Amino acid sequence: MRTVNRLVVPTAGRVTLDGVDVASMDPAILRRGIGYAIQAVGLFPHMTVAQNVAVVPELLDWGKADVAARVDELLALVDLDPARYRARYPRDLSGGEAQRVGVARAIAARPHALLMDEPFGAVDAIVRASLQDELLKIARALDTTVLFVTHDVDEALRLADRIVVMRDGSIVREGTPVEILEDPRDDYVRALFGDDESRAFRLQRARRAAS
Amino acid sequence: MTYLLAHAGRVAQLGGAHVLLVLAALAVACAVALPLGILAARNPRVATPLLGALGAVYTIPSLALLAVLVRFLGLGFWPVLVALAGYAQFVLVRNVVAGLRGVPAAAVDAARGLGFTGAQSLRRVELPLALPTMLGGVRVATVAMIAIATLAAYVGAGGLGTLIFEGLAYRQNDRIVAGSLCAMALAVLADAALRAAERGAARGR
Numbered sequence: 001m002r003t004v005n006r007l008v009v010p011t012a013g014r015v016t017l018d019g020v021d022v023a024s025m026d027p028a029i030l031r032r033g034i035g036y037a038i039q040a041v042g043l044f045p046h047m048t049v050a051q052n053v054a055v056v057p058e059l060l061d062w063g064k065a066d067v068a069a070r071v072d073e074l075l076a077l078v079d080l081d082p083a084r085y086r087a088r089y090p091r092d093l094s095g096g097e098a099q100r101v102g103v104a105r106a107i108a109a110r111p112h113a114l115l116m117d118e119p120f121g122a123v124d125a126i127v128r129a130s131l132q133d134e135l136l137k138i139a140r141a142l143d144t145t146v147l148f149v150t151h152d153v154d155e156a157l158r159l160a161d162r163i164v165v166m167r168d169g170s171i172v173r174e175g176t177p178v179e180i181l182e183d184p185r186d187d188y189v190r191a192l193f194g195d196d197e198s199r200a201f202r203l204q205r206a207r208r209a210a211s
Numbered sequence: 212m213t214y215l216l217a218h219a220g221r222v223a224q225l226g227g228a229h230v231l232l233v234l235a236a237l238a239v240a241c242a243v244a245l246p247l248g249i250l251a252a253r254n255p256r257v258a259t260p261l262l263g264a265l266g267a268v269y270t271i272p273s274l275a276l277l278a279v280l281v282r283f284l285g286l287g288f289w290p291v292l293v294a295l296a297g298y299a300q301f302v303l304v305r306n307v308v309a310g311l312r313g314v315p316a317a318a319v320d321a322a323r324g325l326g327f328t329g330a331q332s333l334r335r336v337e338l339p340l341a342l343p344t345m346l347g348g349v350r351v352a353t354v355a356m357i358a359i360a361t362l363a364a365y366v367g368a369g370g371l372g373t374l375i376f377e378g379l380a381y382r383q384n385d386r387i388v389a390g391s392l393c394a395m396a397l398a399v400l401a402d403a404a405l406r407a408a409e410r411g412a413a414r415g416r
Contacts, residue, residue, distance in 0.1 A: 002324075005324055007320070007323060007324055028326045028327065028328045028331075029326070030326075031323070031324060031325060031326035032325070032326030033326075036321065036324035036325055038317065038320065038321065038324070040315075040316075040317035040320075041317065041321075042315070042317035042318050042319075042320055042321030042322075042324075043318070043321070044318050044321070044322070044336055044340075045315070045318065045340065046339045046340055055325055055327075056325050056326060059325070059326055059327065059331070105325070106325075115324075
C-alpha cells in the first residue's frame with residue numbers, strides 16, 4: 001500500500017494512478033492528492049482536532065474560510081459535533097474518536113484515492129461497524145477509490161467491491177466478494193473465509209449486499 | 212551583603228554584563244546545536260561519535276579550556292563566548308536528539324503520507340513536538356553557563372565574576388558573597404523562566 005504514495009519505493013514493477021506512473025511525480029504533491037489513514041492514526045498531538053483535519057487543505061493553500069467550513073463539514077460527516085470537538089487535542093479523544101478524526105483528515109482535500117491501513121483496528125466491534133458504515137457513505141459521496149488493508153475478512157467482505165487476498169507478499173486470489181466465496185480456488189483462501197458452513201453464510205450475506 | 216547593598220549600581224552593571232555574555236553565548240550555542248542535533252537524530256552513525264566528542268569537551272575543566280582559548284583568541288569576550296557555547300553543546304545536542312527521537316513514529320509517518328515535504332514535517336511536526344525536551348536542554352545549559360561565566364572576569368570579560376576575583380585579591384569575603392549570590396539568583400531565575408516555557412510548550416499534550 002505504501003508504494004502507492006511512494007512512502008516505499010518498489011524494487012521492481014511500477015504503480016500507476018489514473019494512468020500516471022507515481023514514480024514520475026513529486027512525492028509531496030502526489031501524497032497531497034491521496035488520502036492516508038493508518039491504524040496508529042498518527043494525529044499530531046500538538047495540534048487541535050480542527051488543525052489536524054485542516055492539514056492537507058492548508059498544504060494546498062485553500063483560503064482560510066474554505067478550510068474552516070470544510071473542517072466543520074468533515075467533523076459532521078464522521079459524526080463528531082464540530083462545536084464540541086474542533087478545539088480539542090488528540091489526547092482528549094477516545095480511540096474511536098481519534099480514528100474518526102484520522103479519516104476526516106485523510107479525506108479533507110477530496111482526494112481521488114484513499115489509502116487505509118487497518119484504520120479501524122483499534123476500536124471495538126460496535127464502533128467499528130459504525131465507522132465502516134460511514135466510510136461506505138463517504139466513499140460513495142466522494143466517488144473515491146479506496147485501497148483498504150485489513151486482516152478482518154468480514155470487514156473486507158462488507159466494504160469491498162473487489163478483494164485481493166495476499167499471502168507472504170503475493171496475490172493468491174482476486175475478485176468480488178461473491179466470486180471469492182463461491183470459488184476460493186486455493187486452500188489458503190478457503191481457510192481464510194472459514195469452514196464450509198460459515199463461508200456459505202458469508203456468501204449469502206454477500207449476495208444480498210450485492211443485489 | 213553590605214557590599215551588595217552599598218554598591219547596588221555597580222553590582223547591577225556587572226550583573227547586566229553577565230546576562231549579556233550568557234545570552235550571546237546561548238544564542239550562538241543554540242544556532243550550532245540545532246542543526247547538529249537534527250543531523251545526529253537522522254544519522255545514528257553520526258550521533259554516537261558526535262555526542263562522544265561533545266561529551267569529552269564537556270569534561271575539560273573550564274579554567275583550562277579558557278586558558279587554551281585565550282592563546283588563540285586573546286583576552287576578553289571571544290574566548291568566553293566560545294568556551295560557554297562549547298560547553299553547552301553536549302547538553303543541547305543531546306536534548307535535540309532525544310526530543311526528535313521521542314516524536315511518535317505514527318505522527319511522522321502521517322506527516323509524510325499526507326504530503327509534508329521533509330522540511331515542512333521538521334518545522335511543523337517534529338520540532339514543535341521535540342520543543343519541550345529541547346527547552347529542557349536549554350534550561351540545564353543556561354544554568355551551567357551562568358555559573359561558568361563567572362570565570363569570564365579572569366580573562367578580562369567582566370561579569371559577576373569580577374566581584375569574586377576582587378574579593379579573592381582584596382580578601383573581602385563580602386565581594387565574593389555579593390558576586391556569588393547574584394550569579395545564583397540569576398541561575399534560579401533563568402531556571403524558573405525556562406521551566407515555565409517548557410510547560411507552555413508541552414501544553415495540549
